[in-house]
Amino acid sequence: MKVSRRTLLGASALGTAAIAAPWVARAQSAEFTYKYANNLPVAHPMNQRAKEMADAIKAETNGRVEIQIFPSNQLGSDTDMLSQLRSGGIEFFTLSGLILSTLVPAASINGIGFAFPDYPSVWKAMDGDLGQYVRNQIAKANLVAMDKIWDNGFRQTTSSTKPIQGPEDLKGFKIRVPVSPLWTSMYKAFDSAPASINFSEVYTALQTKVVDGQENPLAIIATAKLYEVQKYCSLTNHMWDGFWFLANRRAWERLPENLRTVVAKHVNAAGVKEREDVAQLNAGLQKELTDKGMVINQPKPDAFRDKLRAAGFYAEWKGKYGDEAWSILEKYTGKLS
Numbered sequence: 001m002k003v004s005r006r007t008l009l010g011a012s013a014l015g016t017a018a019i020a021a022p023w024v025a026r027a028q029s030a031e032f033t034y035k036y037a038n039n040l041p042v043a044h045p046m047n048q049r050a051k052e053m054a055d056a057i058k059a060e061t062n063g064r065v066e067i068q069i070f071p072s073n074q075l076g077s078d079t080d081m082l083s084q085l086r087s088g089g090i091e092f093f094t095l096s097g098l099i100l101s102t103l104v105p106a107a108s109i110n111g112i113g114f115a116f117p118d119y120p121s122v123w124k125a126m127d128g129d130l131g132q133y134v135r136n137q138i139a140k141a142n143l144v145a146m147d148k149i150w151d152n153g154f155r156q157t158t159s160s161t162k163p164i165q166g167p168e169d170l171k172g173f174k175i176r177v178p179v180s181p182l183w184t185s186m187y188k189a190f191d192s193a194p195a196s197i198n199f200s201e202v203y204t205a206l207q208t209k210v211v212d213g214q215e216n217p218l219a220i221i222a223t224a225k226l227y228e229v230q231k232y233c234s235l236t237n238h239m240w241d242g243f244w245f246l247a248n249r250r251a252w253e254r255l256p257e258n259l260r261t262v263v264a265k266h267v268n269a270a271g272v273k274e275r276e277d278v279a280q281l282n283a284g285l286q287k288e289l290t291d292k293g294m295v296i297n298q299p300k301p302d303a304f305r306d307k308l309r310a311a312g313f314y315a316e317w318k319g320k321y322g323d324e325a326w327s328i329l330e331k332y333t334g335k336l337s
Contacts, residue, residue, distance in 0.1 A: 029063060030058075030063055030064060030065060030066035031064040031065070032064060032065045032066070032254070032255060032259070033066045033068065034065070034066070034067050034068070034091035034092060034251060035067075035068050035070060035075070035089075035090040035091055035092065036050065036054070036067050036068065036069050036070065036090070036091070036092035036093070036094075037070040037071075037074070037075045037081045037084070037085075037090050037092070037093050038050070038069075038070070038071055038072075038093065038094045038243075039071075039072070039073045039077075039078055039081075039094075040071060040072065041071065041072055041223065042071045042072060044071075044219070045273075045274045045277030045278055045281060046094065046150060046243065046274055047069065047071045048274075048277070049270040049271075049273050049274045049277065050067075050069050050270060051069060052270060052273075053067070053266045053267060053269070053270035054066075054067040054068075054069060056266045057262060057263055057266050060262050060266070061259055061262055061263075064259065065255070065259055065262070065263060067092070070090075075090060078095060078096075078099050079099075079102075081093050081095075082095060082099075082100070082103065085143065085246060085248055086141075086142070086143070086248070088248050088250055088251060090248070091247060091248050091251040091252075092245065092246065092247050092248075093246050094150060094243040094244065094245050094246070095243060095244055095246060096152060096241050096242070096243055096244075097109075097110055097111065097134065097149075097241065097242060097243075097244060098111045098178075098180060098182065098239075098241055099180075100138070100244060100246075101180075101182075103141050104134070104137050104138050104140075104141050105137075105320070105321070106133065106134055106137040106321060106325055107134055107137065107138065107244070108180075108182055109130070109134065109321055109325055109329055110122070110125070110126065110130070110134075110240055110241070110242065111182055111239045111240065111241055112182075112239075112314070112317060112329065112336070113186040113189075113238050113239060113304070113308055113313065114237075114238055114301045114304045114305045114308060115240075115329065115333045115336060116154075116237075116240045116332075116333060117237075117301060117333075118237075119279065121332055121333065122240050122242075123275070124332055125329070125331075125332035125333075126149045126242065127147075127148065128332070129328050129331065130328050130329055130331075130332060131147075131149060133324075133325060133328050134244075135147075135244075138244065138246070142249045143246050143247065143248065143249060144246065144247040144248075144249050144252045145244045145245065145246055145247075146244075146245040146246075146247070146264060146267045146268055146271065147264070147268050148245075148267075148268040148271035148272055149242040149243065149244055149245075149271065150242055150243040150244075150245060150271045150274050150275065151242055151243070151274060151275040151278040151279070152217060152241040152242050152243055152278075153217035153218065153219065153240070153241065153278055153282055154217065154235075154237040154238075154239070154240050154241075154282075155215050155216055155217055155236075155237070155238055155239045155240075155241065156215065156216065156217065156218060156221065156233055156234065156235050156236055156237070156238075157175075157213060157214075157215045157233070157234045157236045157238065158213050158214055158215070158216075158221060158226055158230040158232060158233050158234070158294075159173070159212055159213035159230060159231065159232045159234070160206065160209070160212055160213065160229065160230050160231055160232075161212050161213075161231075161232075162232060163232040163234050163295060163297045164213075164232070164234035164236060164297075164299060165234070165297065165299050166299060166303045166304070167190055167303050167304050167306075167307040170187065170190040170191070170192045171190065171191045171192065172191065172192070172193060173190075173192045173193065173212060173213060174192075174193045174195065174210075174211045174212045174213070175187055175192050175193070175194055175195070175211055175212065175213045175214060175215065176194075176195055176196075176197045176202055176205055176206070176211045176213070176214040176215075177194045177195065177196055177197075177214075177215070178196070178199070179196040179197075179198065180196075182317075183196075183215075184196065185313060185316065185317070186238075186308065186313060189307065189308050189311035189312070189313040190304075190307060190308075190311075195210070195211050197210075197211070199224075202214055202224065202226070203224060203225070203226065203228075203229060206226065206229040206230060207229045213230065214226065214230075215236070215238065215239075217241070217282070218233075218281075218282045218285040218286065218289065219278070219281060219282065219285060221233065221285075221289065222285050222288060222289060227289055227292040227293060227294050230294065231293070231294065231295060232294065232295050232296075232297070233289055233294045233295070233296045233297075234296075234297050234298070234299055235286075235296065235297070235298040235299075236299060236301075236304070237301065238301075238304065245267050245271060305336070309336070309337070314336045314337035315337050318336075318337045
């Protein structure tokens, strides 16, 4: 399956009501009808693969399990949907570990700045001991995380004033960051001027020069048309972020074990396919953004890491996550602190 930037843009431009109908499978005689909610456009690989997943689950369970898909924040904000998941209002939800950390602090550890150099190191960690550690912490919050985390992509840095070639270019740089201590802490370590601004206000903040730049995965840079107000895109790969496929524990345990096995198998298989789709999508987006007039460069991560180390960033977060979690992280990233 190929998802182009044009398809992604087209779907994101549609209203919520317009995309609801094809994605909600109407339950007829299903024994278990479960809602799955997410915050991404209907044409994003996540929802394309989730549709295949839901169809495969329905087929293999002979119609006993029906999954209704609600994309594009149809059921509320991430915070709203997390509350619904915990209360049982929805049964499945995909959420960034960086946001899940408000409930499960360890869930943001994959977002430590400049920890992962590439995708192979990410998947070794998240399919290995680091992912298992985080899933164990999620379980303590009475949620179930499927084995395979889905991809949101590496985050990149855009600017209206200059390309970001090294950490010195971030000194005094006015950058929008999500409302999260991990981001603020990292950019303060770079002597930047981070401003916590909700994403809905980012385009205007860039347009009016409240901030000079921002950071996000390429797909978001494209769908939000940030190329209209940003000249440079530096492929800093400074954070990797993924989506945990979460289940309400009570709803999950209501399924007989044989049905849980089928559901988990198809959810995890869809997650692996979505990873491949996102990598393909991002590769195509580099050309699309260049065609839109952005100047793209790819700085080396070593100097950024050195700056964070010298500023005490890694030591600070090692203290917050604890020695056990940090040692598992460094098993895959090499020595950070």
